[in-house]
Amino acid sequence: MADYDPLFYEKLFNFIKYLDSFSLRNITEIVTYFLVALLIYHGYKKYGKKKIALFFLGGFLLTGVEENFMVIQGYFYLFGGPTYYYDYHSYLFWIGAIPIVVLCAWFLLTYSSFQIAEMVVSNESNKALLKKLLLAGWMGTSIDFVIDPIIIRRYGWIWLNAKENAVWFLQVPVTNFIGFFLLVASFNYYFTWYWEKYTCRHDTWSSIKTNGVYFILVLLPLLFVIGIIIICSILFTPLKGIDFSWWPWLN
Amino acid sequence: MKKLEKNSKFLPFVGYLGFFLMQVIIGLLLVSGSLPSVTIGLTDPPMYQPLTYIDLIILLAMNIPTFIIVAIAFKKIRDK
Numbered sequence: 001m002a003d004y005d006p007l008f009y010e011k012l013f014n015f016i017k018y019l020d021s022f023s024l025r026n027i028t029e030i031v032t033y034f035l036v037a038l039l040i041y042h043g044y045k046k047y048g049k050k051k052i053a054l055f056f057l058g059g060f061l062l063t064g065v066e067e068n069f070m071v072i073q074g075y076f077y078l079f080g081g082p083t084y085y086y087d088y089h090s091y092l093f094w095i096g097a098i099p100i101v102v103l104c105a106w107f108l109l110t111y112s113s114f115q116i117a118e119m120v121v122s123n124e125s126n127k128a129l130l131k132k133l134l135l136a137g138w139m140g141t142s143i144d145f146v147i148d149p150i151i152i153r154r155y156g157w158i159w160l161n162a163k164e165n166a167v168w169f170l171q172v173p174v175t176n177f178i179g180f181f182l183l184v185a186s187f188n189y190y191f192t193w194y195w196e197k198y199t200c201r202h203d204t205w206s207s208i209k210t211n212g213v214y215f216i217l218v219l220l221p222l223l224f225v226i227g228i229i230i231i232c233s234i235l236f237t238p239l240k241g242i243d244f245s246w247w248p249w250l251n
Numbered sequence: 252m253k254k255l256e257k258n259s260k261f262l263p264f265v266g267y268l269g270f271f272l273m274q275v276i277i278g279l280l281l282v283s284g285s286l287p288s289v290t291i292g293l294t295d296p297p298m299y300q301p302l303t304y305i306d307l308i309i310l311l312a313m314n315i316p317t318f319i320i321v322a323i324a325f326k327k328i329r330d331k
Contacts, residue, residue: 005292158296
């Protein structure tokens with residue numbers, strides 16, 4: 001049975017865990033950093049440095065907390081046993097139990113999906129924001145359909161849930177995709193709300209206070225997503241143990 | 252520099268499609284067997300059913316709606 005790295009806890013707070021050799025996965029990591037830099041440049045040109053910095057750092061905090069919580073609580077068996085972990089040998093730089101490139105990739109998908117959705121949906125259309133959020137959520141998740149089944153077979157991360165405790169798609173828990181969709185949509189909603197409504201109402205506050213509130217409230221989408229995932233897990237109980245690994249019509 | 256700024260409106264496509272393409276290339280290398288899975292340091296790595304070309308094609312087909320959205324967005328932003 002697969003298990004956490006033998007030095008999981010000892011190396012948890014190391015920025016660099018192991019540096020075995022430079023491989024293809026490190027090249028893809030560097031390409032991802034480059035793509036993220038391009039998107040930050042785009043955000044800087046379109047929105048200015050404050051808005052893109054808040055978007056990037058807010059997403060960084062949200063996913064950093066969410067992913068670290070999920071991995072570490074699984075390690076300590078806090079809520080029903082092991083969940084998943086990232087291979088300590090596979091990535092260059094880390095924050096806790098999560099590779100920095102994973103947080104950057106999340107920003108890349110969330111930001112670029114919403115930007116593309118904004119181009120498609122006119123601001124004059126009915127329920128424009130909802131349409132943009134749904135489109136962005138779908139676009140982020142549809143890439144995830146390709147990423148997860150491939151990366152787990154390269155052992156970039158490893159799911160440790162017992163088979164009977166989840167519903168699977170190509171050996172990836174289905175709740176992973178639901179969570180991804182909800183995180184992309186809810187973070188984009190939170191950011192739009194914060195930027196367009198909240199800061200206007202509190203423009204007399206000092207910048208430090210309004211920004212501080214932003215970084216605290218950014219955890220609201222996380223609580224929302226965790227709540228929905230728990231509900232989904234309960235609703236999926238009759239289906240648990242099913243794995244859609246092989247396409248039924250090919251058998 | 253001005254040309255770069257004018258072209259910056261296309262950067263979300265570069266980011267999104269670049270990342271997508273990278274995953275597809277890794278998937279193709281994995282399915283073709285040119286990319287061995289690295290298991291250094293893993294305690295009893297889990298066994299996975301190998302991906303096939305058909306799996307990959309179906310995964311890509313699931314992205315057809317996304318490609319359509321991207322194409323519409325690209326056309327709109329190019330015409331602006």
